[in-house]
Amino acid sequence: xxxxxxxxxxxxxxxxxxxxxxxxxxxxxxxxxxxxxxxxxxxxxxxxxxxxxxxxxxxxxxxxxxxxxxxxxxxxxxxxxxxxxxxxxxxxxxxxxxxxxxxxxxxxxxxxxxxxxxxxxxxxxxxxxxxxxxxxxxxxxxxxxxxxxxxxxxxxxxxxxxxxxxxxxxxxxxxxxxxxxxxxxxxxxxxxxxxxxxxxxxxxxxxxxxxxxxxxxxxxxxxxxxxxxxxxxxxxxxxxxxxxxxxxxxxxxxxxxxxxxxxxxxxxxxxxxxxxxxxxxxxxxxxxxxxxxxxxxxxxxxxxxxxxxxxxxxxxxxxxxxxxxxxxxxxxxxxxxxxxxxxxxxxxxxxxxxxxxxxxxxxxxxxxxxxxxxxxxxxxxxxxxx
Numbered sequence: 001x002x003x004x005x006x007x008x009x010x011x012x013x014x015x016x017x018x019x020x021x022x023x024x025x026x027x028x029x030x031x032x033x034x035x036x037x038x039x040x041x042x043x044x045x046x047x048x049x050x051x052x053x054x055x056x057x058x059x060x061x062x063x064x065x066x067x068x069x070x071x072x073x074x075x076x077x078x079x080x081x082x083x084x085x086x087x088x089x090x091x092x093x094x095x096x097x098x099x100x101x102x103x104x105x106x107x108x109x110x111x112x113x114x115x116x117x118x119x120x121x122x123x124x125x126x127x128x129x130x131x132x133x134x135x136x137x138x139x140x141x142x143x144x145x146x147x148x149x150x151x152x153x154x155x156x157x158x159x160x161x162x163x164x165x166x167x168x169x170x171x172x173x174x175x176x177x178x179x180x181x182x183x184x185x186x187x188x189x190x191x192x193x194x195x196x197x198x199x200x201x202x203x204x205x206x207x208x209x210x211x212x213x214x215x216x217x218x219x220x221x222x223x224x225x226x227x228x229x230x231x232x233x234x235x236x237x238x239x240x241x242x243x244x245x246x247x248x249x250x251x252x253x254x255x256x257x258x259x260x261x262x263x264x265x266x267x268x269x270x271x272x273x274x275x276x277x278x279x280x281x282x283x284x285x286x287x288x289x290x291x292x293x294x295x296x297x298x299x300x301x302x303x304x305x306x307x308x309x310x311x312x313x314x315x316x317x318x319x320x321x322x323x324x325x326x327x328x329x330x331x332x333x334x335x336x337x338x339x340x341x342x343x344x345x346x347x348x349x350x351x352x353x354x355x356x357x358x359x360x361x362x363x364x365x366x367x368x369x370x371x372x373x374x375x376x377x378x379x380x381x382x383x384x385x386x
Contacts, residue, residue, distance in 0.1 A: 003324050007317040011364055012309045012372060018365035022254060029261015039264055042271035043209045045218040048093035049110035052205035053117065054171050056134075056198070058085040067116050068092075073109070087170070087204075107208055117201060125197040132199035133192065134164065134172050144195045149188055156184050164202075172202040221275040225256065228279055232286055240293055243378070247370040248289050251362045252282050258358050259351060273348040281355030284330070288323060288363040295319050296371070308375055312368045327360040 033039060043050050061078050068076050073092050081087040092109055122132065131140060138161050145153035159182045164173050173179075175198065179189055209217075229249055237245035259278060263270060295315040303311055334356065338349035 003321045004317075007320050009317060009320070010313055011316050012313050012369065015365065015369040015372070018361075018369065022258065022362075022366065026254070026257045026261060029257065029264055032261065032264045036264065039260065039270050040267055041218065042269035042274075043091060043093070043207065044271040045215075045221070046093060047209050047215075048091060049107070049113070050205070050207040051090045051092075051110060051113055051203065052081070052087070053090065053114075053201050054087040054204055055201045056086075056172055056174060057200070059088070059117075060085055061088070064088060064090070064117070068113065071112050071116050073113065076113075089205075110206060110208055114203065119200040122197070122199050130197045131195060133160075133176075133196040134199040134202040136196065144191065145188065148191055149185075152185075152188070156188055159184060171204045173198055217272065221272070224275070225279065225282070228282055229253070232282070236286075236290070236293075239290075240297060243371060243374045244293050247367045247374060248286060248293070250370050251289060251367040252285055254362050254366050255281055255285050255355065255358050259354060262354055263351075268347055268350065271347060273345070274351050277348045277351035277355065280352065281359055284355065285359030285363060288326070288359060289367045291322065292316060292319050292363060292368065293371075296368075309372055312372060316364055316368060323360060323363070327356055331356045 061080065064078055065074055065076075068074055068078075068090070076093075077091040079089045079091075081089060090113060092113060126132065131144065133141075138157055141157040141160060142153050145156050149156060160173075160179065163169060163179070163182055165171060169178075176189055176192060179192070180186075229252055232252065233245045233249045235245075236248050256278060259281065260270075263274070268274075292315055295318055296312060299306075299311045299315050299318075300308075303314060306314070331353065334349050334352040337345055338353055341349055
């Protein structure tokens with residue numbers, strides 16, 4: 001399949017414009033990072049607590065923030081998961097003077113958040129010894145049924161937990177009458193009314209990372225990126241020539257810097273899935289670059305009468321259909337993840353989306369342009385083939 005039958009675009013004609021455009025974007029990103037206290041690290045790297053809560057009734061972000069302000073956590077990040085003001089992700093971190101405290105301090109902070117958002121009737125029911133059916137665990141629910149329904153205890157408990165976590169309920173039971181459709185006996189439902197209560201909210205997810213672990217993860221993520229670049233430099237240096245390796249690594253550094261700059265400008269969090277996406281972008285961009293470089297090396301032997309700049313243009317044009325098709329299908333996939341994949345994978349998908357665009361652009365304009373300048377500066381009379 002070929003989108004372009006016989007393309008003859010003069011890509012290298014715009015190499016200076018491409019350099020200027022990339023330079024401006026990178027400079028803006030660096031300035032934004034340095035003037036706004038660095039990148040916005042998530043709890044994976046900075047330490048803290050993430051709590052995903054679903055409420056039975058709508059709860060506005062303003063009311064949430066006011067409740068958190070009452071316990072000194074008004075600067076927590078609150079993100080609505082879906083429209084309807086019922087499910088939120090709350091990210092909290094200790095004040096700057098307390099960030100070096102141990103993991104227990106973060107756990108305590110998370111407990112304070114949960115207790116603050118509980119309604120008074122939840123606290124009163126809990127004080128009476130009742131269990132919250134919207135947060136109870138499997139073994140606790142089985143134990144409640146064990147005394148009256150020993151043969152059905154585990155079956156009843158499993159049905160209720162599965163129902164609560166189903167796509168329709170999204171982690172919370174609205175009222176006990178819903179349980180009648182689960183083939184649970186009326187006597188069992190009466191027992192639940194005696195031993196449990198329906199809490200006003202459900203804790204769907206809770207993650208806590210201590211500051212020391214966060215700093216260690218940040219260090220290892222940086223090392224992983226650096227070692228990946230070094231490994232690629234060695235591979236391309238052996239596969240082609242050192243000049244090709246330098247061009248590829250500078251191109252990949254260009255991709256990473258632009259991605260980091262865009263994350264800073266959009267104030268998105270840097271977390272472990274984002275680092276995974278960045279490393280994926282590095283591999284994707286390198287693959288596209290190698291395809292072009294391989295064609296350049298072949299054309300140097302075939303098109304000996306052309307100057308090196310024309311050989312670069314010819315090589316890019318010959319691989320253009322492949323580049324567009326590959327990038328286009330990849331972009332459609334990650335775009336679907338971005339728009340429909342949900343909150344958890346959103347940052348990863350966003351990174352991949354911009355990475356596919358930047359990687360395709362840099363493979364054409366940055367890698368080949370760097371190779372051209374390398375030849376003009378260091379090897380003006382010799383070829384660039386293996």
